[in-house]
Amino acid sequence: MEKAPRKTQDAPVPAMHDRVYAALRDALITGRIPPGRGVSLRSLAAELGVSPMPVRDAVRRLVAERALTINPDNKRLSAPSLTADRLEQLTLARGWIEPELAARAAPKADTDLIRALEAADAGIDAALAVGDVDRYMAANHAFHFLIYRRSGAEVLLSLADSLWLQIGPFMRVVFGRMGTTGLDVDHHSQAIAALRDRDAAAAARAIAADLAIGMEAMRAAVEQTGQEPPHD
Amino acid sequence: MEKAPRKTQDAPVPAMHDRVYAALRDALITGRIPPGRGVSLRSLAAELGVSPMPVRDAVRRLVAERALTINPDNKRLSAPSLTADRLEQLTLARGWIEPELAARAAPKADTDLIRALEAADAGIDAALAVGDVDRYMAANHAFHFLIYRRSGAEVLLSLADSLWLQIGPFMRVVFGRMGTTGLDVDHHSQAIAALRDRDAAAAARAIAADLAIGMEAMRAAVEQTGQEPPHD
DNA sequence: TTTCGCGCAATGTGATCACAATTGACGCGG
DNA sequence: CCGCGTCAATTGTGATCACATTGCGCGAAA
Known part of the structure:
Protein backbone atom coordinates (compact mmCIF):
# COMPACT_ATOMS: atom_id res chain seq x y z
CA MET A 1 0.00 0.00 0.00
CA ALA A 79 -12.96 47.47 -3.57
CA PRO A 80 -10.44 49.62 -5.45
CA SER A 81 -11.84 52.37 -7.61
CA LEU A 82 -11.37 52.25 -11.34
CA THR A 83 -9.11 55.00 -12.56
CA ALA A 84 -7.55 55.61 -15.92
CA ASP A 85 -4.19 55.74 -14.22
CA ARG A 86 -4.48 52.30 -12.70
CA LEU A 87 -5.75 50.86 -15.95
CA GLU A 88 -2.81 52.30 -17.84
CA GLN A 89 -0.33 50.67 -15.51
CA LEU A 90 -2.15 47.37 -15.59
CA THR A 91 -2.19 47.46 -19.36
CA LEU A 92 1.53 48.09 -19.50
CA ALA A 93 2.36 45.30 -17.07
CA ARG A 94 0.09 42.83 -18.79
CA GLY A 95 1.70 43.73 -22.08
CA TRP A 96 5.08 42.73 -20.68
CA ILE A 97 4.19 39.63 -18.79
CA GLU A 98 1.49 37.80 -20.67
CA PRO A 99 3.16 37.60 -24.10
CA GLU A 100 6.24 36.36 -22.30
CA LEU A 101 4.23 33.65 -20.58
CA ALA A 102 2.70 32.65 -23.90
CA ALA A 103 6.12 32.48 -25.50
CA ARG A 104 7.39 30.25 -22.73
CA ALA A 105 4.36 28.01 -22.99
CA ALA A 106 4.70 27.49 -26.73
CA PRO A 107 7.57 24.98 -26.68
CA LYS A 108 5.73 22.97 -24.04
CA ALA A 109 2.40 22.81 -25.84
CA ASP A 110 0.91 19.38 -26.50
CA THR A 111 -2.31 18.06 -27.94
CA ASP A 112 -4.00 18.00 -24.56
CA LEU A 113 -3.37 21.68 -24.13
CA ILE A 114 -4.54 22.46 -27.65
CA ARG A 115 -7.72 20.51 -27.10
CA ALA A 116 -8.39 22.26 -23.79
CA LEU A 117 -7.79 25.63 -25.42
CA GLU A 118 -10.17 24.85 -28.23
CA ALA A 119 -12.81 23.87 -25.71
CA ALA A 120 -12.28 27.07 -23.77
CA ASP A 121 -12.41 29.13 -26.95
CA ALA A 122 -15.66 27.43 -27.91
CA GLY A 123 -16.97 28.32 -24.47
CA ILE A 124 -16.01 31.93 -25.07
CA ASP A 125 -17.82 32.04 -28.39
CA ALA A 126 -20.89 30.44 -26.87
CA ALA A 127 -20.93 32.93 -24.04
CA LEU A 128 -20.49 35.82 -26.44
CA ALA A 129 -23.31 34.52 -28.61
CA VAL A 130 -25.81 34.65 -25.78
CA GLY A 131 -24.24 37.65 -24.08
CA ASP A 132 -23.47 35.80 -20.87
CA VAL A 133 -20.91 38.06 -19.27
CA ASP A 134 -20.00 35.81 -16.37
CA ARG A 135 -19.42 32.81 -18.57
CA TYR A 136 -17.43 34.87 -21.02
CA MET A 137 -15.11 36.17 -18.36
CA ALA A 138 -14.68 32.76 -16.77
CA ALA A 139 -13.94 31.12 -20.12
CA ASN A 140 -11.61 33.90 -21.18
CA HIS A 141 -9.72 33.64 -17.92
CA ALA A 142 -9.52 29.88 -18.33
CA PHE A 143 -8.21 30.22 -21.87
CA HIS A 144 -5.42 32.59 -20.97
CA PHE A 145 -4.32 30.77 -17.87
CA LEU A 146 -4.35 27.38 -19.55
CA ILE A 147 -1.57 28.86 -21.63
CA TYR A 148 0.19 30.75 -18.90
CA ARG A 149 0.24 27.84 -16.49
CA ARG A 150 1.92 25.78 -19.16
CA SER A 151 4.87 28.16 -19.12
CA GLY A 152 5.96 26.76 -15.79
CA ALA A 153 7.12 30.24 -14.80
CA GLU A 154 5.68 30.44 -11.31
CA VAL A 155 6.90 33.91 -10.47
CA LEU A 156 5.62 35.53 -13.62
CA LEU A 157 2.44 33.53 -13.37
CA SER A 158 1.67 34.93 -9.96
CA LEU A 159 2.22 38.42 -11.27
CA ALA A 160 -0.22 37.77 -14.09
CA ASP A 161 -2.69 36.37 -11.60
CA SER A 162 -2.56 39.50 -9.52
CA LEU A 163 -2.96 41.68 -12.58
CA TRP A 164 -6.05 39.80 -13.75
CA LEU A 165 -7.53 40.16 -10.31
CA GLN A 166 -7.11 43.90 -10.58
CA ILE A 167 -8.34 44.00 -14.13
CA GLY A 168 -11.50 42.02 -13.44
CA PRO A 169 -13.68 44.87 -12.26
CA PHE A 170 -12.74 46.93 -15.30
CA MET A 171 -14.09 44.26 -17.62
CA ARG A 172 -17.47 44.44 -16.01
CA VAL A 173 -17.53 48.12 -16.83
CA VAL A 174 -16.75 47.37 -20.44
CA PHE A 175 -19.72 45.07 -20.77
CA GLY A 176 -21.91 47.44 -18.90
CA ARG A 177 -20.99 50.22 -21.31
CA MET A 178 -20.72 48.58 -24.65
CA GLY A 179 -21.73 44.97 -24.44
CA THR A 180 -19.66 42.28 -26.01
CA THR A 181 -19.38 43.75 -29.46
CA GLY A 182 -15.92 44.15 -30.86
CA LEU A 183 -14.44 41.47 -28.67
CA ASP A 184 -14.93 38.65 -31.11
CA VAL A 185 -11.84 39.56 -33.11
CA ASP A 186 -10.27 36.21 -32.83
CA HIS A 187 -6.69 36.38 -31.77
CA HIS A 188 -7.40 33.28 -29.77
CA SER A 189 -7.37 31.13 -32.88
CA GLN A 190 -4.03 32.60 -33.84
CA ALA A 191 -2.73 31.84 -30.37
CA ILE A 192 -3.90 28.25 -30.62
CA ALA A 193 -2.29 27.89 -34.03
CA ALA A 194 0.97 29.34 -32.75
CA LEU A 195 1.00 26.98 -29.82
CA ARG A 196 0.26 24.04 -32.09
CA ASP A 197 3.30 25.05 -34.14
CA ARG A 198 5.37 25.60 -31.00
CA ASP A 199 6.00 29.09 -32.37
CA ALA A 200 6.89 31.19 -29.35
CA ALA A 201 7.11 34.51 -31.17
CA ALA A 202 3.78 34.03 -32.89
CA ALA A 203 2.13 33.04 -29.61
CA ALA A 204 3.47 36.15 -27.94
CA ARG A 205 2.20 38.30 -30.80
CA ALA A 206 -1.24 36.74 -30.70
CA ILE A 207 -1.58 37.27 -26.97
CA ALA A 208 -0.26 40.81 -27.21
CA ALA A 209 -2.82 41.60 -29.90
CA ASP A 210 -5.59 40.02 -27.87
CA LEU A 211 -4.66 42.10 -24.85
CA ALA A 212 -4.45 45.26 -26.89
CA ILE A 213 -8.02 44.86 -28.09
CA GLY A 214 -9.43 44.20 -24.67
CA MET A 215 -7.48 46.85 -22.85
CA GLU A 216 -8.33 49.50 -25.43
CA ALA A 217 -11.99 48.68 -24.95
CA MET A 218 -11.57 49.11 -21.22
CA ARG A 219 -9.71 52.35 -21.65
CA ALA A 220 -12.53 53.77 -23.74
CA ALA A 221 -15.13 52.53 -21.28
CA VAL A 222 -13.33 53.98 -18.29
CA GLU A 223 -12.82 57.30 -20.01
CA GLN A 224 -16.53 57.42 -20.65
CA THR A 225 -17.35 56.38 -17.10
CA GLY A 226 -14.94 58.76 -15.49
CA GLN A 227 -16.90 61.74 -16.68
CA GLU A 228 -19.97 60.73 -14.73
CA PRO A 229 -20.38 61.05 -11.00
CA PRO A 230 -20.52 57.77 -9.08
CA HIS A 231 -23.95 56.35 -9.72
CA ASP A 232 -25.06 55.95 -6.13
CA MET B 1 -8.38 73.44 18.09
CA ALA B 79 11.27 30.57 3.13
CA PRO B 80 11.38 29.95 -0.63
CA SER B 81 14.42 28.15 -1.95
CA LEU B 82 16.76 29.91 -4.29
CA THR B 83 16.71 28.46 -7.75
CA ALA B 84 18.23 29.67 -10.97
CA ASP B 85 14.80 29.48 -12.54
CA ARG B 86 13.22 31.82 -10.03
CA LEU B 87 16.13 34.23 -10.29
CA GLU B 88 15.83 34.33 -14.04
CA GLN B 89 12.17 35.27 -13.86
CA LEU B 90 12.79 37.87 -11.22
CA THR B 91 15.56 39.37 -13.29
CA LEU B 92 13.31 39.60 -16.31
CA ALA B 93 10.46 41.20 -14.41
CA ARG B 94 12.72 43.69 -12.68
CA GLY B 95 14.20 44.60 -16.02
CA TRP B 96 10.76 45.56 -17.25
CA ILE B 97 9.37 47.32 -14.27
CA GLU B 98 12.15 49.20 -12.59
CA PRO B 99 13.48 51.17 -15.57
CA GLU B 100 9.89 52.11 -16.29
CA LEU B 101 9.45 53.39 -12.76
CA ALA B 102 12.66 55.38 -13.04
CA ALA B 103 11.50 56.88 -16.31
CA ARG B 104 8.22 57.91 -14.76
CA ALA B 105 9.97 59.41 -11.78
CA ALA B 106 12.36 61.53 -13.86
CA PRO B 107 9.91 64.27 -14.83
CA LYS B 108 8.83 64.58 -11.21
CA ALA B 109 12.30 64.83 -9.72
CA ASP B 110 13.08 67.85 -7.57
CA THR B 111 15.99 69.02 -5.48
CA ASP B 112 14.66 67.31 -2.38
CA LEU B 113 14.68 63.98 -4.15
CA ILE B 114 18.15 64.57 -5.56
CA ARG B 115 19.46 65.42 -2.16
CA ALA B 116 17.88 62.34 -0.58
CA LEU B 117 19.32 60.18 -3.33
CA GLU B 118 22.77 61.58 -2.84
CA ALA B 119 22.51 60.86 0.85
CA ALA B 120 21.39 57.30 0.18
CA ASP B 121 24.17 56.83 -2.33
CA ALA B 122 26.69 58.08 0.19
CA GLY B 123 25.28 55.58 2.64
CA ILE B 124 25.77 52.83 0.10
CA ASP B 125 29.38 53.78 -0.47
CA ALA B 126 30.02 53.95 3.24
CA ALA B 127 28.49 50.54 3.78
CA LEU B 128 30.50 49.09 0.92
CA ALA B 129 33.70 50.62 2.30
CA VAL B 130 33.33 48.81 5.60
CA GLY B 131 31.67 45.73 4.13
CA ASP B 132 28.48 46.16 6.15
CA VAL B 133 26.05 43.97 4.24
CA ASP B 134 22.92 44.93 6.13
CA ARG B 135 23.52 48.62 5.76
CA TYR B 136 24.40 48.22 2.11
CA MET B 137 21.18 46.40 1.35
CA ALA B 138 19.07 48.82 3.35
CA ALA B 139 20.66 51.84 1.68
CA ASN B 140 20.45 50.31 -1.76
CA HIS B 141 16.78 49.53 -1.22
CA ALA B 142 16.20 53.05 -0.01
CA PHE B 143 17.96 54.51 -3.03
CA HIS B 144 15.92 52.59 -5.55
CA PHE B 145 12.60 53.09 -3.87
CA LEU B 146 13.16 56.77 -3.34
CA ILE B 147 13.12 56.92 -7.10
CA TYR B 148 10.35 54.43 -7.68
CA ARG B 149 8.00 55.99 -5.18
CA ARG B 150 8.39 59.28 -6.98
CA SER B 151 6.89 57.74 -10.09
CA GLY B 152 3.46 57.77 -8.48
CA ALA B 153 2.70 54.50 -10.24
CA GLU B 154 1.17 52.55 -7.38
CA VAL B 155 0.43 49.38 -9.27
CA LEU B 156 3.89 49.03 -10.75
CA LEU B 157 5.43 50.06 -7.48
CA SER B 158 3.74 47.23 -5.64
CA LEU B 159 5.01 44.81 -8.24
CA ALA B 160 8.54 46.09 -7.75
CA ASP B 161 8.09 45.79 -4.01
CA SER B 162 7.13 42.16 -4.26
CA LEU B 163 10.02 41.47 -6.59
CA TRP B 164 12.55 43.00 -4.20
CA LEU B 165 11.11 40.95 -1.40
CA GLN B 166 11.77 37.84 -3.42
CA ILE B 167 15.19 39.01 -4.53
CA GLY B 168 16.38 39.85 -1.04
CA PRO B 169 17.54 36.40 0.00
CA PHE B 170 19.52 36.07 -3.22
CA MET B 171 21.54 39.14 -2.40
CA ARG B 172 22.67 37.62 0.85
CA VAL B 173 24.04 34.72 -1.12
CA VAL B 174 25.96 37.06 -3.34
CA PHE B 175 27.72 38.65 -0.41
CA GLY B 176 28.30 35.33 1.22
CA ARG B 177 29.98 34.07 -1.94
CA MET B 178 31.87 37.00 -3.29
CA GLY B 179 31.66 39.90 -0.92
CA THR B 180 30.91 43.35 -2.17
CA THR B 181 33.49 43.55 -4.89
CA GLY B 182 32.29 44.48 -8.34
CA LEU B 183 29.20 46.23 -7.04
CA ASP B 184 30.73 49.65 -6.86
CA VAL B 185 30.31 50.31 -10.55
CA ASP B 186 28.44 53.50 -10.12
CA HIS B 187 25.31 53.60 -12.16
CA HIS B 188 23.72 55.33 -9.24
CA SER B 189 25.52 58.56 -10.06
CA GLN B 190 24.28 58.31 -13.61
CA ALA B 191 20.76 57.76 -12.33
CA ILE B 192 21.00 60.81 -10.11
CA ALA B 193 22.32 62.89 -12.98
CA ALA B 194 19.53 61.70 -15.25
CA LEU B 195 16.93 62.57 -12.66
CA ARG B 196 18.46 65.97 -12.14
CA ASP B 197 18.13 66.55 -15.87
CA ARG B 198 14.60 65.14 -15.87
CA ASP B 199 15.85 62.77 -18.55
CA ALA B 200 13.51 59.79 -18.43
CA ALA B 201 15.33 57.68 -20.99
CA ALA B 202 18.69 58.17 -19.32
CA ALA B 203 17.22 57.34 -15.93
CA ALA B 204 15.75 54.14 -17.30
CA ARG B 205 19.08 53.22 -18.87
CA ALA B 206 20.99 53.86 -15.66
CA ILE B 207 18.63 51.75 -13.60
CA ALA B 208 18.63 48.99 -16.19
CA ALA B 209 22.42 48.92 -16.15
CA ASP B 210 22.48 48.90 -12.38
CA LEU B 211 20.10 45.98 -12.26
CA ALA B 212 22.07 44.08 -14.87
CA ILE B 213 25.23 44.24 -12.78
CA GLY B 214 23.57 43.10 -9.62
CA MET B 215 21.49 40.38 -11.15
CA GLU B 216 24.40 38.95 -13.05
CA ALA B 217 26.34 38.75 -9.80
CA MET B 218 23.45 36.89 -8.25
CA ARG B 219 23.18 34.55 -11.18
CA ALA B 220 26.83 33.63 -10.90
CA ALA B 221 26.53 33.18 -7.14
CA VAL B 222 23.46 30.98 -7.42
CA GLU B 223 25.03 28.88 -10.13
CA GLN B 224 27.98 28.33 -7.84
CA THR B 225 25.75 27.61 -4.87
CA GLY B 226 23.46 25.28 -6.71
CA GLN B 227 26.24 22.76 -7.20
CA GLU B 228 26.64 22.25 -3.48
CA PRO B 229 24.26 20.40 -1.20
CA PRO B 230 22.36 22.56 1.29
CA HIS B 231 24.85 23.38 4.00
CA ASP B 232 22.77 22.22 6.96
C1' DT C 1 21.95 -3.00 17.47
C1' DT C 2 18.21 -2.16 14.43
C1' DT C 3 13.46 -1.46 13.32
C1' DC C 4 8.70 -0.88 13.99
C1' DG C 5 4.81 1.20 16.42
C1' DC C 6 2.66 4.02 19.55
C1' DG C 7 1.94 8.39 21.80
C1' DC C 8 2.96 13.05 22.76
C1' DA C 9 4.20 17.57 21.07
C1' DA C 10 3.70 20.99 17.67
C1' DT C 11 1.42 22.75 13.72
C1' DG C 12 -2.29 25.41 11.00
C1' DT C 13 -7.12 26.46 11.19
C1' DG C 14 -11.36 28.21 12.91
C1' DA C 15 -14.43 30.15 16.56
C1' DT C 16 -15.30 33.20 20.22
C1' DC C 17 -14.44 36.95 23.24
C1' DA C 18 -12.58 41.61 24.52
C1' DC C 19 -11.32 46.20 23.34
C1' DA C 20 -10.41 50.79 21.26
C1' DA C 21 -11.66 53.59 17.44
C1' DT C 22 -14.85 55.17 14.18
C1' DT C 23 -19.31 55.68 12.13
C1' DG C 24 -24.02 56.75 11.92
C1' DA C 25 -28.33 57.98 13.87
C1' DC C 26 -31.24 59.83 17.14
C1' DG C 27 -32.82 63.57 19.90
C1' DC C 28 -32.30 67.97 21.99
C1' DG C 29 -31.63 72.94 21.66
C1' DG C 30 -31.40 76.81 18.78
C1' DC D 1 -36.23 73.77 10.15
C1' DC D 2 -31.38 73.25 10.90
C1' DG D 3 -27.18 72.27 13.59
C1' DC D 4 -24.75 69.78 17.01
C1' DG D 5 -23.66 66.71 20.73
C1' DT D 6 -24.26 62.28 22.64
C1' DC D 7 -24.83 57.40 22.53
C1' DA D 8 -25.26 52.93 20.43
C1' DA D 9 -23.85 50.00 16.77
C1' DT D 10 -20.27 48.51 13.81
C1' DT D 11 -15.67 48.22 12.56
C1' DG D 12 -10.73 46.12 12.63
C1' DT D 13 -7.47 44.11 15.81
C1' DG D 14 -5.56 41.02 19.05
C1' DA D 15 -5.75 37.17 22.43
C1' DT D 16 -7.24 32.79 23.84
C1' DC D 17 -9.27 28.40 23.31
C1' DA D 18 -10.55 24.04 20.77
C1' DC D 19 -9.65 20.72 17.30
C1' DA D 20 -7.89 17.71 13.55
C1' DT D 21 -3.65 16.56 11.38
C1' DT D 22 1.19 15.97 10.97
C1' DG D 23 5.79 15.14 12.59
C1' DC D 24 8.96 13.36 15.73
C1' DG D 25 10.89 10.72 19.40
C1' DC D 26 10.93 7.33 22.75
C1' DG D 27 10.57 2.70 23.83
C1' DA D 28 9.77 -2.18 22.97
C1' DA D 29 10.53 -6.28 20.32
C1' DA D 30 13.39 -9.15 17.32
Missing part, protein backbone atom coordinates in the same frame (compact mmCIF):
# COMPACT_ATOMS: atom_id res chain seq x y z
CA GLU A 2 1.38 3.41 -0.91
CA LYS A 3 -0.11 5.42 1.92
CA ALA A 4 -3.53 4.94 3.36
CA PRO A 5 -6.58 5.07 1.10
CA ARG A 6 -8.11 8.48 1.74
CA LYS A 7 -11.71 7.31 2.07
CA THR A 8 -12.76 7.39 -1.56
CA GLN A 9 -11.68 10.75 -2.90
CA ASP A 10 -8.22 12.22 -3.13
CA ALA A 11 -9.09 15.88 -2.78
CA PRO A 12 -8.34 17.03 0.77
CA VAL A 13 -11.18 19.54 1.10
CA PRO A 14 -9.85 23.06 0.56
CA ALA A 15 -9.48 25.11 3.71
CA MET A 16 -12.26 27.46 4.61
CA HIS A 17 -10.17 30.56 4.06
CA ASP A 18 -9.33 29.31 0.59
CA ARG A 19 -12.97 28.90 -0.24
CA VAL A 20 -13.67 32.36 1.10
CA TYR A 21 -10.78 33.67 -0.96
CA ALA A 22 -12.16 32.02 -4.06
CA ALA A 23 -15.62 33.38 -3.34
CA LEU A 24 -14.42 36.93 -2.81
CA ARG A 25 -12.16 36.73 -5.80
CA ASP A 26 -15.04 35.62 -7.95
CA ALA A 27 -17.29 38.27 -6.51
CA LEU A 28 -14.72 40.94 -7.26
CA ILE A 29 -13.94 39.76 -10.77
CA THR A 30 -17.52 39.42 -11.81
CA GLY A 31 -18.31 42.79 -10.32
CA ARG A 32 -20.71 41.61 -7.64
CA ILE A 33 -18.67 43.84 -5.37
CA PRO A 34 -18.65 47.05 -7.37
CA PRO A 35 -15.49 49.18 -7.34
CA GLY A 36 -15.43 51.68 -4.52
CA ARG A 37 -17.90 49.78 -2.38
CA GLY A 38 -16.86 49.28 1.21
CA VAL A 39 -17.04 45.86 2.76
CA SER A 40 -16.62 44.59 6.27
CA LEU A 41 -15.24 41.40 7.69
CA ARG A 42 -18.31 40.59 9.72
CA SER A 43 -20.80 41.28 6.99
CA LEU A 44 -18.85 39.14 4.56
CA ALA A 45 -18.57 36.43 7.16
CA ALA A 46 -22.29 36.49 7.81
CA GLU A 47 -22.99 36.49 4.10
CA LEU A 48 -20.81 33.45 3.59
CA GLY A 49 -21.98 31.72 6.71
CA VAL A 50 -18.59 31.49 8.39
CA SER A 51 -16.83 33.19 11.23
CA PRO A 52 -14.89 36.38 10.55
CA MET A 53 -11.66 34.45 10.95
CA PRO A 54 -11.24 32.86 7.51
CA VAL A 55 -12.54 36.07 5.98
CA ARG A 56 -9.69 37.94 7.61
CA ASP A 57 -7.22 35.56 6.04
CA ALA A 58 -8.79 35.81 2.61
CA VAL A 59 -9.00 39.58 2.82
CA ARG A 60 -5.36 39.93 3.83
CA ARG A 61 -4.41 37.93 0.82
CA LEU A 62 -6.58 39.97 -1.50
CA VAL A 63 -5.22 43.21 -0.08
CA ALA A 64 -1.69 41.99 -0.67
CA GLU A 65 -2.68 41.20 -4.24
CA ARG A 66 -4.23 44.65 -4.55
CA ALA A 67 -7.63 43.22 -5.30
CA LEU A 68 -8.90 45.03 -2.22
CA THR A 69 -7.72 48.27 -0.68
CA ILE A 70 -7.63 49.34 2.92
CA ASN A 71 -8.12 52.92 3.98
CA PRO A 72 -5.05 53.82 6.04
CA ASP A 73 -7.03 56.13 8.36
CA ASN A 74 -10.19 54.11 8.69
CA LYS A 75 -8.60 50.75 8.31
CA ARG A 76 -11.79 50.03 6.46
CA LEU A 77 -11.91 47.83 3.41
CA SER A 78 -13.18 48.65 -0.02
CA GLU B 2 -8.40 71.90 14.70
CA LYS B 3 -8.79 68.31 15.84
CA ALA B 4 -7.09 67.07 18.93
CA PRO B 5 -3.34 67.45 19.02
CA ARG B 6 -2.06 63.89 18.80
CA LYS B 7 0.43 64.21 21.63
CA THR B 8 3.40 65.53 19.71
CA GLN B 9 3.78 63.23 16.75
CA ASP B 10 1.35 62.52 13.96
CA ALA B 11 2.13 58.86 13.42
CA PRO B 12 -0.73 56.74 14.77
CA VAL B 13 1.28 53.74 16.03
CA PRO B 14 1.41 51.07 13.34
CA ALA B 15 -0.73 48.03 13.97
CA MET B 16 0.91 45.00 15.49
CA HIS B 17 0.54 42.89 12.39
CA ASP B 18 2.23 45.62 10.39
CA ARG B 19 5.16 45.63 12.74
CA VAL B 20 5.36 41.87 12.54
CA TYR B 21 5.19 42.13 8.77
CA ALA B 22 8.03 44.63 8.76
CA ALA B 23 10.07 42.47 11.09
CA LEU B 24 9.59 39.33 9.02
CA ARG B 25 10.21 41.21 5.84
CA ASP B 26 13.45 42.55 7.19
CA ALA B 27 14.44 39.14 8.49
CA LEU B 28 13.81 37.61 5.09
CA ILE B 29 15.56 40.30 3.10
CA THR B 30 18.64 40.34 5.26
CA GLY B 31 18.76 36.56 5.23
CA ARG B 32 18.18 36.01 8.93
CA ILE B 33 15.64 33.44 7.80
CA PRO B 34 17.71 31.43 5.34
CA PRO B 35 16.02 30.15 2.17
CA GLY B 36 14.42 26.77 2.63
CA ARG B 37 14.14 27.06 6.40
CA GLY B 38 10.77 26.19 7.86
CA VAL B 39 9.07 28.56 10.24
CA SER B 40 5.98 28.30 12.39
CA LEU B 41 3.42 30.79 13.53
CA ARG B 42 3.83 30.05 17.21
CA SER B 43 7.60 30.10 17.20
CA LEU B 44 7.63 33.42 15.34
CA ALA B 45 5.02 34.76 17.71
CA ALA B 46 7.05 33.73 20.74
CA GLU B 47 10.18 35.16 19.20
CA LEU B 48 8.50 38.49 18.60
CA GLY B 49 6.67 38.47 21.89
CA VAL B 50 3.16 38.63 20.47
CA SER B 51 0.28 36.25 20.05
CA PRO B 52 0.13 34.10 16.93
CA MET B 53 -2.69 36.25 15.62
CA PRO B 54 -0.79 39.19 14.07
CA VAL B 55 1.81 36.74 12.85
CA ARG B 56 -0.89 34.94 10.90
CA ASP B 57 -1.86 38.18 9.24
CA ALA B 58 1.70 39.11 8.39
CA VAL B 59 2.45 35.65 7.09
CA ARG B 60 -0.62 35.61 4.87
CA ARG B 61 0.54 38.83 3.36
CA LEU B 62 4.06 37.57 2.79
CA VAL B 63 2.78 34.37 1.25
CA ALA B 64 0.62 36.37 -1.12
CA GLU B 65 3.69 38.39 -2.04
CA ARG B 66 5.62 35.16 -2.54
CA ALA B 67 8.14 36.09 0.12
CA LEU B 68 7.11 32.94 1.97
CA THR B 69 5.85 29.66 0.62
CA ILE B 70 3.41 27.22 2.10
CA ASN B 71 3.65 23.50 1.55
CA PRO B 72 0.29 22.43 0.11
CA ASP B 73 0.40 19.04 1.87
CA ASN B 74 1.88 20.07 5.16
CA LYS B 75 0.41 23.53 5.23
CA ARG B 76 3.76 24.29 6.77
CA LEU B 77 5.60 27.51 6.09
CA SER B 78 9.09 27.98 4.78
